[in-house]
Amino acid sequence: MLPTLRRILRGLPAYLWSGWGAACSLLFLLAAWEALSAHYGDLILPAPLATAQRLAELHGSGRLGAELLVTARRASAGLGLALAAGSLLGLCAGLSSTVALLARPLITLLLGTPPIAWLVLALLWFGMGDGTPVFTVFVACFPIVFAGALQGARTLDAGLRDMARACRLPWGMRLREVYGPHILSYLFPAAITALGSAWKVVVMAELLASERGVGAALAVSRAQLDTAATLAWVVAVLGCLLCVEYGLLEPLRRELERWRENTR
Amino acid sequence: MxxxxxxxxxxxxxxxxxxxxxxxxxxxxxxxxxxxxxxxxxxxxxxxxxxxxxxxxxxxxxxxxxxxxxxxPAMMFQQPRLLPWQNARDNIALSLRAQGVPRGRAREAAQGVGLQLGLDALALDAWPHALSGGMQSRVSLGRALVTRPxxxxxxxxxxxxxxxxxxxxxxxxxxxxxxxxxxxxxxxxxxxxxxxxxxxxxxxxxxxxxxxxxxxxxxxxxxxxxxxxxxxxxxxxxxxxxxxxxxxxxxxxxxxxxxxxxxxxx
Known part of the structure; x- marks a missing residue:
């Protein structure tokens, strides 16, 4: 544990320094936004500063945090359920070639069904409460995670499996050190893709089917033709996504997949 | 011993x-x-x-x-069959750990066998994909020898x-x-x-x-x-x-x- 912590702390300055590239591209985006805003005017596209000001107002009134919290809670509930069910069922399906064969067309169907169709169904089933966005997020993320876990279980290396048997590795060790890292290398990218979908889908679900959350706030700002507030909410959601991605998932991915680096 | x-x-x-x-x-x-x-x-x-x-x-x-x-018994396969997510030292230590030897002691033993096989500390710290084919073979042989079969x-x-x-x-x-x-x-x-x-x-x-x-x-x-x-x-x-x-x-x-x-x- 201690060496891992030491390694992470040692790598922190380099990681933060590597953020300059991302900061650079974001600043380019801001510049383009500013230019477009100057061209089209505040009603169509408010300037970044005006949006930031609106964001600060929302923060000051306490709405920003409260609505983000509601959205984050729904997104994480749906994503958490999808991760748990998707990885478990995906692994089980991957262990049998027959089940994997049967599951494939179903996954294609699930992946191809637009979330908006599920949303309408969910509205009928769960009404305007938390259930609708959580279910929609779950159903949008589940096939992504399921496919990742299935692929991971299907591609287990028979050579490594024989090696584990020849070395008489106990079952716990086999799962932890032979099968686990392999499956994780498939599951982790799937989970990151699912996270992106979860945020998008939850906002969409709230926009159409909820009175709370960022999506509902977006619906209000649209009704009031408040473009600055709309952009402020979008910026807030994207900011959260960037924080989770670069503050948590990317460092975690680097730590878990250190072995992919070219060290020599 | x-x-x-x-x-x-x-x-x-x-x-x-x-x-x-x-x-x-x-x-x-x-x-x-x-x-x-x-x-x-x-x-x-x-x-x-x-x-x-x-x-x-x-x-x-x-x-x-x-x-x-x-x-x-211990076996060395035709292909090295090393765990790509463990460095060479841990790959050698794997078979010893399978017998219940604590990680620290298994790593020490792996280091000794690795050195005998001509793998220096740098090679033992490296990931398998960074090693040459010959070095990978030696790591694989080390994994078989370390249990003193x-x-x-x-x-x-x-x-x-x-x-x-x-x-x-x-x-x-x-x-x-x-x-x-x-x-x-x-x-x-x-x-x-x-x-x-x-x-x-x-x-x-x-x-x-x-x-x-x-x-x-x-x-x-x-x-x-x-x-x-x-x-x-x-x-x-x-x-x-x-x-x-x-x-x-x-x-x-x-x-x-x-x-x-x-x-x-x-």
Whole structure:
């Protein structure tokens, strides 16, 4: 544990320094936004500063945090359920070639069904409460995670499996050190893709089917033709996504997949 | 600490094996005793690896009997089969940890074996994909040796190594055998390597794989110099049945089935 912590702390300055590239591209985006805003005017596209000001107002009134919290809670509930069910069922399906064969067309169907169709169904089933966005997020993320876990279980290396048997590795060790890292290398990218979908889908679900959350706030700002507030909410959601991605998932991915680096 | 010696042997009688309807092995029989080095020679596809996997318990027996009384068998595969997410040291330590040895002690032992095999600290810290083919082979050999096995099953262990390193590892393996009476069943394509290391050489013919010739080099390993090995190899390659096994130019087809009793030479 201690060496891992030491390694992470040692790598922190380099990681933060590597953020300059991302900061650079974001600043380019801001510049383009500013230019477009100057061209089209505040009603169509408010300037970044005006949006930031609106964001600060929302923060000051306490709405920003409260609505983000509601959205984050729904997104994480749906994503958490999808991760748990998707990885478990995906692994089980991957262990049998027959089940994997049967599951494939179903996954294609699930992946191809637009979330908006599920949303309408969910509205009928769960009404305007938390259930609708959580279910929609779950159903949008589940096939992504399921496919990742299935692929991971299907591609287990028979050579490594024989090696584990020849070395008489106990079952716990086999799962932890032979099968686990392999499956994780498939599951982790799937989970990151699912996270992106979860945020998008939850906002969409709230926009159409909820009175709370960022999506509902977006619906209000649209009704009031408040473009600055709309952009402020979008910026807030994207900011959260960037924080989770670069503050948590990317460092975690680097730590878990250190072995992919070219060290020599 | 030298582990206790076990009065081990590996005895195969009438082994037959088939992939679906294709016979791979036919009437295989041999004995391997404690401290003995047995080399299996034969052309590609003659079932040597299948035979080794049967001995390792990785394939289920179909016909015949296989009695293995060795307590600590270890195997080195044809491909290194290293865990890509563990560095070389941890890969070597893996088989020791499988026996319940704590990680720290297993790593220390792995370091010692790695150094013996010519892997420095930098190589032991590296991920497998960053190592050359020869280094990966040595890590794989280290993983087999670190448990101080009483039976070593080796599938072309030195195929990816240069001749200098090969010679060093030959010495190391023989030293290991003298010190711990480890029995070795080794597959190789290199007749001179078999002549250098083996107490007995079994030569197999393909389609289906069967043992047609057995050769026991006259000298002890310590007395086998390069000139003797070259001369003996040349003599072995003049034996008609050996030429047939390898389907060398001008050789008669290898005898089949009941007409193929095993020939011996010493």
């Amino acid at each position: 030298t582990p206790p010696r076990t009065d081990g042997h590996l005895r195969a009688r009438g082994l037959e094996y088939a992939w679906r309807i294709h016979p791979v092995l036919q009437d295989i029989g041999f004995d391997l005793r404690e401290g003995e080095v047995l080399a299996l020679l034969g052309p590609s596809g003659c079932g040597k690896t299948t035979l080794l996997h049967l001995c390792a318990g990785l394939l289920d027996l179909q016909e015949g009997t296989l009695e293995n009384t060795f307590a600590r 009483d039976l070593l099953l080796l599938d072309e262990p030195f195929a990816a190594l240069d001749i200098g390193l090969k010679a060093q590892l030959h010495e190391l393996l023989l030293g290991f055998r003298d010190e711990q009476a480890t029995a070795m069943l080794m597959i190789t394509h290199d007749i001179m390597e078999a002549m250098r290391l083996a107490d007995r050489i079994l030569i197999m013919a393909p389609h289906p794989g069967r043992i047609l010739y057995e050769h026991a080099p006259a000298r002890r390993q310590a007395a086998r110099d390069a000139a003797w090995i070259h001369a003996e190899t040349a003599r072995l390659l003049e034996v008609p049945v050996v030429r047939s096994c390898f389907e060398l130019p001008g050789a008669a087809p290898a005898p089949r089935g009941a007409q193929a009793p095993r020939a011996f030479s010493c």
